[in-house]
Amino acid sequence: MKLHYYCSNPSCKKLNAIKVKSTNRYDLKQEIGLEINDRCKHCSHHTKRHINRLHASLNYFIIIGGVVLAAIITILIWDLGFVSTLTGTIPIAIWMNEEKRASAFNKIMIRD
Numbered sequence: 001m002k003l004h005y006y007c008s009n010p011s012c013k014k015l016n017a018i019k020v021k022s023t024n025r026y027d028l029k030q031e032i033g034l035e036i037n038d039r040c041k042h043c044s045h046h047t048k049r050h051i052n053r054l055h056a057s058l059n060y061f062i063i064i065g066g067v068v069l070a071a072i073i074t075i076l077i078w079d080l081g082f083v084s085t086l087t088g089t090i091p092i093a094i095w096m097n098e099e100k101r102a103s104a105f106n107k108i109m110i111r112d
Contacts, residue, residue, distance in 0.1 A: 007036060007054050012043040018054070023101055025051055025110045034112070056105040058098045066094035 006015040016038065022028040028051055036049045070090040077087065 006057060007038070007047070007049045009040040009043065009045060009047050011045040011047075012040060014040070014042045016041055016047075024105055025108055028054075029110060034110075052109045056102040058095075058102055062098060063091060063095050066091035 006017060008015055018036065018038065020028060020031055022031050032051070034051060036051065036054070037046070038049070039046050070087045073090070074087045
């Protein structure tokens with residue numbers, strides 16, 4: 001799973017998404033270095049940001065996928081003759097995992 005990292009651009013004040021594979025700032029430092037040298041997707045202004053200025057947010061596509069998976073499993077179990085309340089915990093568990101990963105990323109900062 002990937003988290004989405006956002007950094008605000010000083011010229012247009014909009015958020016830009018950066019997809020990376022790392023789940024903490026130390027791995028992000030190894031992946032892209034101490035600074036992100038990126039172009040704004042809205043105004044095409046070139047921005048240089050330190051990785052401590054980034055913050056993570058939830059990936060809602062994964063959470064929606066968990067809801068769809070829970071609905072499919074509920075339909076399959078319903079056809080077998082009983083309804084499982086445990087299928088409701090699938091999207092909740094996915095949401096809690098994403099929330100924990102985003103919170104852990106946002107709390108830890110790197111010293112230069």
